[in-house]
Amino acid sequence: MNDKNRYRNTESMITHGNPSFQAAKEAGLMDLSVRGTGRGTLALPDGREFINTCSCSYLGLDSHPEVLDGAIQILQREKTMNLAISRLRVRLSAMDELEAELSRLWRAKTVVTTTASAASAGLLPLIASGHLLPDGKRPVLVFDKAAHFSMNLIKPICADETEVLTSPHNDLDFLEDVCRKHARVAYVADGFYSMGGAAVVKELLALQDRYGLFLYFDDSHSLSLYGTAGEGFVRTLIGGDLGPRTLIIGSLGKGFGTAGGAVMLGPGHHTDLVGRFAGPLGWSQSLTVPAIGASLASARIHGTPELAERQQALRANIRYFDERIPTRTRGEDFPIKVIEVGPEAEAVERSRRMLERGFYTSAVFFPIVPKGRAGLRIMLRANLAQADLQRLCDALRDVAAPVA
Amino acid sequence: MNDKNRYRNTESMITHGNPSFQAAKEAGLMDLSVRGTGRGTLALPDGREFINTCSCSYLGLDSHPEVLDGAIQILQREKTMNLAISRLRVRLSAMDELEAELSRLWRAKTVVTTTASAASAGLLPLIASGHLLPDGKRPVLVFDKAAHFSMNLIKPICADETEVLTSPHNDLDFLEDVCRKHARVAYVADGFYSMGGAAVVKELLALQDRYGLFLYFDDSHSLSLYGTAGEGFVRTLIGGDLGPRTLIIGSLGKGFGTAGGAVMLGPGHHTDLVGRFAGPLGWSQSLTVPAIGASLASARIHGTPELAERQQALRANIRYFDERIPTRTRGEDFPIKVIEVGPEAEAVERSRRMLERGFYTSAVFFPIVPKGRAGLRIMLRANLAQADLQRLCDALRDVAAPVA
Numbered sequence: 001m002n003d004k005n006r007y008r009n010t011e012s013m014i015t016h017g018n019p020s021f022q023a024a025k026e027a028g029l030m031d032l033s034v035r036g037t038g039r040g041t042l043a044l045p046d047g048r049e050f051i052n053t054c055s056c057s058y059l060g061l062d063s064h065p066e067v068l069d070g071a072i073q074i075l076q077r078e079k080t081m082n083l084a085i086s087r088l089r090v091r092l093s094a095m096d097e098l099e100a101e102l103s104r105l106w107r108a109k110t111v112v113t114t115t116a117s118a119a120s121a122g123l124l125p126l127i128a129s130g131h132l133l134p135d136g137k138r139p140v141l142v143f144d145k146a147a148h149f150s151m152n153l154i155k156p157i158c159a160d161e162t163e164v165l166t167s168p169h170n171d172l173d174f175l176e177d178v179c180r181k182h183a184r185v186a187y188v189a190d191g192f193y194s195m196g197g198a199a200v201v202k203e204l205l206a207l208q209d210r211y212g213l214f215l216y217f218d219d220s221h222s223l224s225l226y227g228t229a230g231e232g233f234v235r236t237l238i239g240g241d242l243g244p245r246t247l248i249i250g251s252l253g254k255g256f257g258t259a260g261g262a263v264m265l266g267p268g269h270h271t272d273l274v275g276r277f278a279g280p281l282g283w284s285q286s287l288t289v290p291a292i293g294a295s296l297a298s299a300r301i302h303g304t305p306e307l308a309e310r311q312q313a314l315r316a317n318i319r320y321f322d323e324r325i326p327t328r329t330r331g332e333d334f335p336i337k338v339i340e341v342g343p344e345a346e347a348v349e350r351s352r353r354m355l356e357r358g359f360y361t362s363a364v365f366f367p368i369v370p371k372g373r374a375g376l377r378i379m380l381r382a383n384l385a386q387a388d389l390q391r392l393c394d395a396l397r398d399v400a401a402p403v404a
Numbered sequence: 405m406n407d408k409n410r411y412r413n414t415e416s417m418i419t420h421g422n423p424s425f426q427a428a429k430e431a432g433l434m435d436l437s438v439r440g441t442g443r444g445t446l447a448l449p450d451g452r453e454f455i456n457t458c459s460c461s462y463l464g465l466d467s468h469p470e471v472l473d474g475a476i477q478i479l480q481r482e483k484t485m486n487l488a489i490s491r492l493r494v495r496l497s498a499m500d501e502l503e504a505e506l507s508r509l510w511r512a513k514t515v516v517t518t519t520a521s522a523a524s525a526g527l528l529p530l531i532a533s534g535h536l537l538p539d540g541k542r543p544v545l546v547f548d549k550a551a552h553f554s555m556n557l558i559k560p561i562c563a564d565e566t567e568v569l570t571s572p573h574n575d576l577d578f579l580e581d582v583c584r585k586h587a588r589v590a591y592v593a594d595g596f597y598s599m600g601g602a603a604v605v606k607e608l609l610a611l612q613d614r615y616g617l618f619l620y621f622d623d624s625h626s627l628s629l630y631g632t633a634g635e636g637f638v639r640t641l642i643g644g645d646l647g648p649r650t651l652i653i654g655s656l657g658k659g660f661g662t663a664g665g666a667v668m669l670g671p672g673h674h675t676d677l678v679g680r681f682a683g684p685l686g687w688s689q690s691l692t693v694p695a696i697g698a699s700l701a702s703a704r705i706h707g708t709p710e711l712a713e714r715q716q717a718l719r720a721n722i723r724y725f726d727e728r729i730p731t732r733t734r735g736e737d738f739p740i741k742v743i744e745v746g747p748e749a750e751a752v753e754r755s756r757r758m759l760e761r762g763f764y765t766s767a768v769f770f771p772i773v774p775k776g777r778a779g780l781r782i783m784l785r786a787n788l789a790q791a792d793l794q795r796l797c798d799a800l801r802d803v804a805a806p807v808a
Contacts, residue, residue, distance in 0.1 A: 004565060005564060010681065018680065030492060033497045038483060054493065055488045056488040056489065063483050068480075080440060081661060081662050081698050084460040091435075091436070115518055117522070117525075125412070131414060131415075150683075154561075156560040157411075161412070254488060257486070258485050272426075273422070277421070279554075283553065284657075290694040360494060
C-alpha cells in the first residue's frame with residue numbers, strides 16, 4: 001500500500017477531525033433544523049431564534065423579491081422543474097439567455113453549471129491532460145495548500161493525467177521555482193479563500209507573463225461582491241480579456257444569491273470540449289428551472305445600481321466589524337472573518353455561547369483549518385442591520401475573551 | 405509518465421469521441437435552445453417543435469402541478485432561494501421533513517444531496533478507505549466496466565485509498581474470483597444502466613451472503629419507477645433492511661421529477677461520518693429551497709395511488725414500444741431503449757432524420773458507448789400520449805432502416 005494516500009488520507013482526517021464535530025454536535029451546533037421567521041432570523045423547533053452570521057449570501061440576494069419572483073415566474077411559464085436531459089443536447093433558451101447575460105456582464109464566455117464543485121470536477125482533469133492549455137500539452141499541476149476541498153478532492157484524478165504538486169499557501173518562490181524547471185505549469189487556487197485571505201493575483205499574473213503560467217481560480221466567495229458587474233475579485237484585477245491562460249470558476253449560490261456554478265472561459269478555452277468532456281458539465285444533471293429563473297433575475301440586478309448599493313452596504317458592515325473586532329484579515333475588505341482561538345474545544349464552547357446570544361457562528365477546526373488553530377468563522381452580509389451588527393460585535397467582545 | 409492514465413485517458417476519449425460530437429452538432433443535434441409550448445412539445449427558435457424522447461423524467465413528475473406548486477409555495481413561505489450554509493450545520497426543517505418522508509417511503513435512512521454525482525464523489529472514497537464498511541477496513545474496490553461516468557470519474561480518488569479493479573460488465577465469475585482472493589471486496593455498479601440493462605442484483609446478493617461483498621449501486625434510472633413507494637429496482641429486490649453492506653444512491657432529477665440526489669443508508673452506515681467527511685455532502689452547497697418544496701410534493705405523490713398509475717402508464721408505453729421496435733432490452737420492462745446501428749455517422753444521420761420527424765432521440769457514440777456500437781437512445785415516459793408513441797414508433801421503423 002506504499003503508493004496510497006499520496007493526495008488524501010481519510011483515516012487521518014476522520015481520526016483527528018471527528019471528535020471536534022462530535023463535540024460541536026453535543027454543544028447543539030450541528031444539524032440545526034430551522035424555518036425562516038420573515039424578520040431576518042431563523043427559528044429552531046423549540047422557538048429559539050438566531051441570526052445566521054455564517055451565510056455565504058453576502059449581498060442578501062437569496063431573499064431579494066425579484067429573485068424569488070424570477071424563480072416563480074419561470075415555473076409558471078415553463079411548467080417543469082427540470083428538462084432531465086444533458087444541457088449539451090437540449091436546454092431551455094432561458095439558460096442561454098442567462099449565460100449570454102453573464103458573459104456580457106463579466107466580459108468572458110460564461111457557462112453555467114450545476115454547482116461550482118461540479119465545474120472543478122469537470123475542468124481540472126482537462127487542465128491536467130493539457131486540453132485547456134494553449135498548446136494542448138500536459139502541465140505540471142500545482143495546487144495551493146489552502147485551495148478549497150472541492151479542488152483538493154480532484155487531485156488524484158489529475159494525478160492520473162499529469163504530475164501534481166502542492167505548494168505552500170501563496171508561495172510565489174515555490175511556484176516560480178516550478179515554472180523555471182518545467183515548460184508548462186498550471187496553478188490551482190481560490191480567489192478569495194473560504195477561511196479568509198486572498199490569492200496574490202497581481203504577482204501570479206506577473207508569473208504568467210514571465211513563464212506562461214496557467215491560472216485556475218475558484219472565486220466563489222468574491223463573485224458578485226467585487227467589480228462593477230459583480231465579476232469578482234480575480235476578474236476585476238484582470239482588466240482586459242481573460243486570455244487563454246486564465247480560467248475562473250465560481251458559485252452562484254453565494255453572493256449571487258441563487259444556485260449553481262459559473263465558469264468564465266477565455267478565448268482559447270474550447271467551449272465545445274468543456275461541454276462535451278468536462279464530466280458533470282455534460283451529464284444529464286443541470287441547473288433546475290427555478291434556479292435559472294432566479295439567476296436571470298439576479299443577473300438583471302447585477303446590471304443596475306442596486307448591486308453597488310449592496311456592495312457598499314456590505315463594505316460598511318465589514319468596516320464597522322473591523323473597527324471593533326481584531327482578526328488576521330482586519331482591513332482586508334472581505335466578509336469572511338475567522339477569530340482564531342486555538343484549541344478545538346474553545347472554538348466549540350465560544351460558538352455555543354454565541355448561539356446563546358442569538359448568533360450562529362461556525363466553529364471551524366481540523367480538517368477545515370490546521371490542527372490547534374480552531375476558531376469562530378463569521379460571514380458578514382449587506383443585509384445585516386446596523387443594530388444586529390452592533391449586538392454581534394458586543395457578543396463577540398464578551399465571548400471572544402478566553403473562557404475561564 | 406508510466407504510472408499515468410491507469411484509470412482515465414482524456415486524450416483518447418477526446419481524439420476518438422470529439423469527431424462524433426462535432427458531426428452531431430453539425431447535424432443540428434447539439435445545443436438545442438428551446439422553450440416549452442405547454443402542449444407537450446419543445447419549440448426551437450425557428451418555430452420547429454419536437455417531442456423530447458430523451459427525457460429522464462420517466463413519470464412526467466417534473467411537470468406535475470403539485471410539484472410545481474410545492475416549489476412555488478416554499479419560496480413564498482421561506483422567502484429565500486438558498487440558506488447558503490453547509491446543511492451539516494443549519495438546514496431548513498423542510499429538508500428534514502423531506503428526508504424523514506423518503507426514509508419512511510423507502511425504508512432506509514435517506515439523505516438528500518445536491519446531485520447524485522456529488523453523492524458518489526463523497527461516498528466512494530469513504531468506501532475505499534473502509535469507513536463505510538462494517539469492520540472499518542479497506543476493501544478491494546471493483547467497478548463494473550459499464551458503471552456510469554459519475555462513478556468512474558472517482559476511480560483515481562478511490563485508488564489513492566485502496567486497490568481498484570475494473571470488472572467486465574455483470575461478470576459474476578470475475579467478482580467471485582476477487583472475493584475468494586481478498587477478505588473484503590466492494591462492488592460499484594448501476595442498478596439500471598443508462599444505456600439499458602440492469603445489474604444482476606439477486607446473484608450479487610448471493611455473493612454478499614457468501615463472501616460479505618459490499619454493494620454500492622447508483623440506481624438513478626429506476627428510482628420512482630419501481631416499487632410501491634418508488635424505492636427503485638435494487639431496493640425492491642432487497643426485501644427487508646438494507647443491511648450494513650449495501651448502499652444505494654440515486655437521482656431525484658429523473659423519475660422523481662425534481663432535482664438532487666438521494667442516499668439510502670443501512671443501519672451500520674454512520675450517518676454522521678457521511679455528513680461530515682463525504683466531501684460535497686458537507687460543503688455549503690445544498691439543494692435549493694424550491695427543489696426541496698418540489699421534492700416534498702413529489703414525495704407526497706409517492707405515497708398515493710397516483711404513483712402506481714404513472715408506473716403502469718409507463719409500463720404500457722414500454723410494452724407497446726417493445727411490440728413494435730426490437731432492441732437488445734426488449735421485454736425488460738425498462739424505459740431506456742438503445743437502437744444499435746453501428747457506425748457513429750449512422751447514429752447521427754438517423755437521429756437527424758428522427759428530429760425531422762418531430763422526435764429528439766440522442767445519438768450515442770464513444771465514449772458514451774463502445775466504439776463502432778453507436779446508436780439511438782430513446783427514453784419512454786408515462787406522459788407520452790398514445791398517438792405520439794405510435795408516431796414515434798412509425799418514425800423509428802422508417803428511420804431505423806439502414807440509410808441508403
